[in-house]
Amino acid sequence: MSKFIFVMGGVISSLGKGIAVSSIGLLLKSMGYKISVIKLDPYINVDPGTMSPFQHGEVFVTEDGAETDLDLGHYERFVDKDMGKHSNTTSGQIYESVINKERKGIYLGKTVQVIPHITNEIIDNIRFLEKDCDIVIVEIGGTIGDIESLPFVEAVRQLRLEIGIENSMFVLLTYVPFVKAASEIKTKPTQHSVYKLREIGVQPDVLLCRSEKKFDDEIKSKIALFTNVVKKHVVNAYDVNNIYKVPQVFRNAGLHEIICKHFHLECKPMEMTVWDDFVERMNTAKEEITIAVCGKYVTHQDAYRSIEQSLIHAGAFHRVKLNIRWVDTEKSYKQKNLEKRLEGADAILVPGGFGMRGLEGKVQVVRYARKQKLPFFGICLGLQAAVIEFARHECNLKNANSTEFDEETKYPIIYLMEEHSYMEQYGGNMRLGAYPCELQEKSLAEQLYDEPLVFERHRHRWEFNNKFREKLEQKGMVVSGTSMNGLLAEIVEIPEHPFFIGVQFHPEFKSRPNRPHPLFTGFIEAAIKYSKEKR
Numbered sequence: 001m002s003k004f005i006f007v008m009g010g011v012i013s014s015l016g017k018g019i020a021v022s023s024i025g026l027l028l029k030s031m032g033y034k035i036s037v038i039k040l041d042p043y044i045n046v047d048p049g050t051m052s053p054f055q056h057g058e059v060f061v062t063e064d065g066a067e068t069d070l071d072l073g074h075y076e077r078f079v080d081k082d083m084g085k086h087s088n089t090t091s092g093q094i095y096e097s098v099i100n101k102e103r104k105g106i107y108l109g110k111t112v113q114v115i116p117h118i119t120n121e122i123i124d125n126i127r128f129l130e131k132d133c134d135i136v137i138v139e140i141g142g143t144i145g146d147i148e149s150l151p152f153v154e155a156v157r158q159l160r161l162e163i164g165i166e167n168s169m170f171v172l173l174t175y176v177p178f179v180k181a182a183s184e185i186k187t188k189p190t191q192h193s194v195y196k197l198r199e200i201g202v203q204p205d206v207l208l209c210r211s212e213k214k215f216d217d218e219i220k221s222k223i224a225l226f227t228n229v230v231k232k233h234v235v236n237a238y239d240v241n242n243i244y245k246v247p248q249v250f251r252n253a254g255l256h257e258i259i260c261k262h263f264h265l266e267c268k269p270m271e272m273t274v275w276d277d278f279v280e281r282m283n284t285a286k287e288e289i290t291i292a293v294c295g296k297y298v299t300h301q302d303a304y305r306s307i308e309q310s311l312i313h314a315g316a317f318h319r320v321k322l323n324i325r326w327v328d329t330e331k332s333y334k335q336k337n338l339e340k341r342l343e344g345a346d347a348i349l350v351p352g353g354f355g356m357r358g359l360e361g362k363v364q365v366v367r368y369a370r371k372q373k374l375p376f377f378g379i380c381l382g383l384q385a386a387v388i389e390f391a392r393h394e395c396n397l398k399n400a401n402s403t404e405f406d407e408e409t410k411y412p413i414i415y416l417m418e419e420h421s422y423m424e425q426y427g428g429n430m431r432l433g434a435y436p437c438e439l440q441e442k443s444l445a446e447q448l449y450d451e452p453l454v455f456e457r458h459r460h461r462w463e464f465n466n467k468f469r470e471k472l473e474q475k476g477m478v479v480s481g482t483s484m485n486g487l488l489a490e491i492v493e494i495p496e497h498p499f500f501i502g503v504q505f506h507p508e509f510k511s512r513p514n515r516p517h518p519l520f521t522g523f524i525e526a527a528i529k530y531s532k533e534k535r
């Protein structure tokens, strides 16, 4: 049987439960244990795919094509393991599955209820991950006290009864604020969260206490006394300036030892040199470059979480400090101040997106990058914007567009392939997950990847229209990566330009601190070169 760690959040949201879970995962993996992670999301949506990035942040796509919570991105980056559709379950999925079973008569005439039917379904989902793994880490979304996450907490309470204390551990992430007016650190919110949790039958074994500054032993004693958690298990998760330092904070606090002791597991020596080296590279970087990320959701950076992290990985690889400038293509377009916003940038990245808003601004950004010979990297809608711009301004295809934005366009350079019938059902029917992509010999893409065939994750409906390929190629934009049958264009580039590449997939989902993505390292290298030449 596996061991289970259940991580919950108290006091307030946004304390970084995903990072805490990922950091625990990294520590345990570094000792050689096999780890699985699952996020339980309390909302009714079946998956986050239909939610606006403004509300929910990025939708992280797994290798097997699941649209999941962005925390799975952190799990993959920290634990360095591909997650899959079984690593994210929502209330919507649980209810959908229970209702389907009820319709099929599987419950044999019984009244279907939250306890035991919903809770059993949750337990089955968690235990599914037990196969071939030593420790399963379960993140319960929401904050203790929310009614939405109650069935999840109830399920894990029951699960502990089934498997025993020595195989399960409850971890609560809380907040210990410093109240300026009183000049005092306050433990009361943490106490109350623990009381709230106890009301539903769960006594935490470990507290991870977030605080702005380190707190002293006395505070720890007080928290321990009032929450009934052994003092040694009260871990101060004080703020650090970089999420990748969190595992080091936990390691210094001996969290791995606490976990191993609780589970009667051997506390094996830890191998984290690659991680420490990565953090050290970020710390010691001196030279600074500016990357303009130009999109529609820039006011909500959660929407571009993986892109931001991929840039950070590549920046650390080249040991440069990154200044990421978020440029709103919707506003900039309206205010016609785009060039001003792009001034001083050493490279431009146009990320993916949906819908018309911001598209014309993106097209202008591409034009600027192309004309100024600024390194350009377009991702998904970024590729589509690049193709639209090139068609309009170089191939004389006036008003060329994607049919996503102009159904009547005379030049549908980006179009919907017939087999897509997405209008009938909105969620879960894009081109999703990993697909192979063959790279053209000697292309920029092939040089960067240094491989002829790669697998990259997709999340889109529209495709490049091959009818226009010849026209584009005549003018200098080449398709350098295609699907195996050659029918779908996956990568475009402009060989004349120092660095201009657009990809239909999302490479940002595959970048890891220890393995930065080659397209991102190439992009940052080009930005460094541009910045040097400018000086």
Ligand code: GLN
Pocket: 351, 352, 353, 354, 355, 379, 380, 381, 382, 404, 459, 460, 461, 462, 463
């Ligand atoms: N809206 C575009 C499509 O569906 C691009 C999607 C994206 O950027 N992820 O094809």
